[in-house]
Amino acid sequence: DVKVTQSSRYLVKRTGEKVFLECVQDMDHENMFWYRQDPGLGLRLIYFSYDVKMKEKGDIPEGYSVSREKKERFSLILESASTNQTSMYLCASSLSGAGSKNIQYFGAGTRLSVL
Amino acid sequence: RKEVEQDPGPFNVPEGATVAFNCTYSNSASQSFFWYRQDCRKEPKLLMSVYSSGNEDGRFTAQLNRASQYISLLIRDSKLSDSATYLCVVNMRPNQFYFGTGTSLTVIP
Numbered sequence: 001d002v003k004v005t006q007s008s009r010y011l012v013k014r015t016g017e018k019v020f021l022e023c024v025q026d027m028d029h030e031n032m033f034w035y036r037q038d039p040g041l042g043l044r045l046i047y048f049s050y051d052v053k054m055k056e057k058g059d060i061p062e063g064y065s066v067s068r069e070k071k072e073r074f075s076l077i078l079e080s081a082s083t084n085q086t087s088m089y090l091c092a093s094s095l096s097g098a099g100s101k102n103i104q105y106f107g108a109g110t111r112l113s114v115l
Numbered sequence: 116r117k118e119v120e121q122d123p124g125p126f127n128v129p130e131g132a133t134v135a136f137n138c139t140y141s142n143s144a145s146q147s148f149f150w151y152r153q154d155c156r157k158e159p160k161l162l163m164s165v166y167s168s169g170n171e172d173g174r175f176t177a178q179l180n181r182a183s184q185y186i187s188l189l190i191r192d193s194k195l196s197d198s199a200t201y202l203c204v205v206n207m208r209p210n211q212f213y214f215g216t217g218t219s220l221t222v223i224p
Contacts, residue, residue: 031210040123042202042216043159050210058211090158102147102206106158 003027006091006107013114019078021110023091030096032074033104034058034066036087043090049074050096081114088112118142119205121215129223132193136218138203139185147206148179150188152199153217159202162188193222 007022025032031050035043035058045058047066055066063085067075074093078085088111092104121138128134140148148165163170165177165186176189186205190197203215 033212035214040216043214045211048210056210096210102210102212103149103161103164104204104212106160108158 004091004093004105004107006089006110008110009108011110011112013078013081013112015082015114017078017081017114019081019112019114021076021078021089021091021112023074023076023093023107024072025074025093025105026072027093027105028071029093029105030071031094031102032068033092033094034064034074034076035090035092036060037090037109038087046076081112083114086112086114118207118213119203119215121203121218123216123218125219125221127221127223128193130193130195132222133189133191134193134220135187135189136201136203136220137185137187138205138215139183140203140205140207140213141184142205142207143181143184145184145205145207148177148186149204149206150175150177150186151202151204151214153202154199162201190220193220195222195224198222 004025033048034046049055049068065077091107094104150162151159152162153159169178174191178187200217202217
């Protein structure tokens with residue numbers, strides 16, 4: 001079974017704090033993704049990575065950065081947290097390739113509240 | 116126009132009913148299509164991939180209509196345990212997936 005683990009289920013941070021969200025997968029997947037999910041907006045892609053040290057901006061990268069130093073780990077960083085970054089953050093991983101190879105597997109999510 | 120659009124529902128159906136959801140997508144060059152299921156406060160999980168010729172998995176049938184750019188999910192003989200939000204997912208560009216906002220289903224005893 002594919003396992004994608006996010007370091008925290010719930011986080012409460014203050015405005016202006018630097019926040020790290022960690023994600024680890026154990027299936028040697030090339031691709032990793034960070035999404036945020038908000039009511040009425042669905043899942044929106046923040047960043048993805050297709051290889052170690054490689055990253056691509058998604059649809060809403062502003063206010064976020066990422067780090068992928070090892071294949072199994074993909075970190076999302078909020079340099080200076082703001083209240084509009086309160087959300088559910090979901091990490092996912094997948095193989096490279098077309099069709100059923102690029103099925104995404106999700107972690108349990110981190111519910112972040114910025115006060 | 117959103118890249119992927121779904122009717123948010125909610126769909127409230129009695130046990131045993133048949134229910135169908137549609138999802139439209141904007142990019143005619145889209146390559147892969149999926150239905151995910153998400154339970155309340157949980158992560159999305161793959162329900163089924165959608166193949167060009169249509170495919171079935173037990174009570175679930177998925178269809179793809181490339182000409183009209185939509186995919187559908189049919190659930191037969193609904194169970195209480197089918198209550199969830201169903202997300203349509205479209206792979207439009209390499210490694211980029213677009214999610215619908217989800218369709219909420221409640222199966223009523």
